[in-house]
Amino acid sequence: MVDPQRIRAHNTIYAGKLLDIFHDLIKQRKMLIEETGSDTNKDMLEALLNMSQGNSKEKDKINIEHLMLTLFVAGTDTVTSTLEWAMTELLSNPNIMTKAKKELEETIGKGNPVEESDTARLPYLQAILKETFRLHPSVPFLLPRKADSDVEINGYTIPKGSQLPINVYAIGRDSNVWKNDTNLFSPERFLGLETDVRGRHFELLPFGGGRRICPGLTYAMRILFLMLGSLVNCFDWKLENDMKAEDIDKEEKFGLTLRKAKPLRAIPIKVNS
Numbered sequence: 001m002v003d004p005q006r007i008r009a010h011n012t013i014y015a016g017k018l019l020d021i022f023h024d025l026i027k028q029r030k031m032l033i034e035e036t037g038s039d040t041n042k043d044m045l046e047a048l049l050n051m052s053q054g055n056s057k058e059k060d061k062i063n064i065e066h067l068m069l070t071l072f073v074a075g076t077d078t079v080t081s082t083l084e085w086a087m088t089e090l091l092s093n094p095n096i097m098t099k100a101k102k103e104l105e106e107t108i109g110k111g112n113p114v115e116e117s118d119t120a121r122l123p124y125l126q127a128i129l130k131e132t133f134r135l136h137p138s139v140p141f142l143l144p145r146k147a148d149s150d151v152e153i154n155g156y157t158i159p160k161g162s163q164l165p166i167n168v169y170a171i172g173r174d175s176n177v178w179k180n181d182t183n184l185f186s187p188e189r190f191l192g193l194e195t196d197v198r199g200r201h202f203e204l205l206p207f208g209g210g211r212r213i214c215p216g217l218t219y220a221m222r223i224l225f226l227m228l229g230s231l232v233n234c235f236d237w238k239l240e241n242d243m244k245a246e247d248i249d250k251e252e253k254f255g256l257t258l259r260k261a262k263p264l265r266a267i268p269i270k271v272n273s
């Protein structure tokens, strides 16, 4: 298995620790159900435990533990790092922050949290998220693909059976695809474009595409939109120690996700609605 960033090697230990945590959570929940005769949490774990009734207990327990591990690993750092990068770019580009605030103020009113039904009415906020994904895809390499047969692409022969890591990070900064300064954060480039993140436009694939496309896409887009919109509309933001916008550190750290090397530190000031 190709492991260009040594992710697989580094994460084996942490996966084991997380499995231990999920093991304990499932055990506690089962004890609760046995004691009270019912489960009052009404969540995914309850649904999985209900579904597993009557099946081989040990096998199902292991499956549930691994499913929780997968969703936890795939669904936490990806969302938080995208949000952190979006805020980093907005704080580094005060003119873009001002435009985003203006759109929100005019559309839903200053200080109000964003709701799901507002999505279509906030094209600039959508463009900010797309531009964040273009420059800072939280999964810089897609899950590797395997060539079913010999294939020729741009004069290169890819032999049957080769593993193909897809470098979404490089695609997002490819000057053959993106006009203007490809390293510049400019949500305007998406205004009026059809391009979305659902795997149909190969120039922007933050969630991958095809059969292995991220199953958390819809959920992730929804919560990112709500969180980013609410952070921008409900707070003004100040940098620590009078730091200037242009001094914000944007160094990247490649790991399971593409994180900021140094966490963003900013101070929220509640705005009056």
Ligand code: HEM
Residues within 6 Å of the ligand: 070, 071, 072, 074, 075, 076, 078, 079, 082, 137, 138, 139, 141, 142, 143, 144, 205, 206, 207, 208, 209, 210, 211, 212, 213, 214, 215, 216, 217, 219, 220
């Ligand atoms: C900003 C948020 C997210 C990004 C950028 C993201 C991105 C990705 C990418 C690029 C893949 C590989 C797709 C491919 O190779 O074609 C993937 C797979 C996956 N994602 Fe996400 N993801 C995000 C959030 C989530 C969330 C919230 C969940 C679930 C709660 C989730 C669950 C998964 C799972 C289970 C897979 C593996 C699918 C498979 O192996 O077939 N992701 N994600």
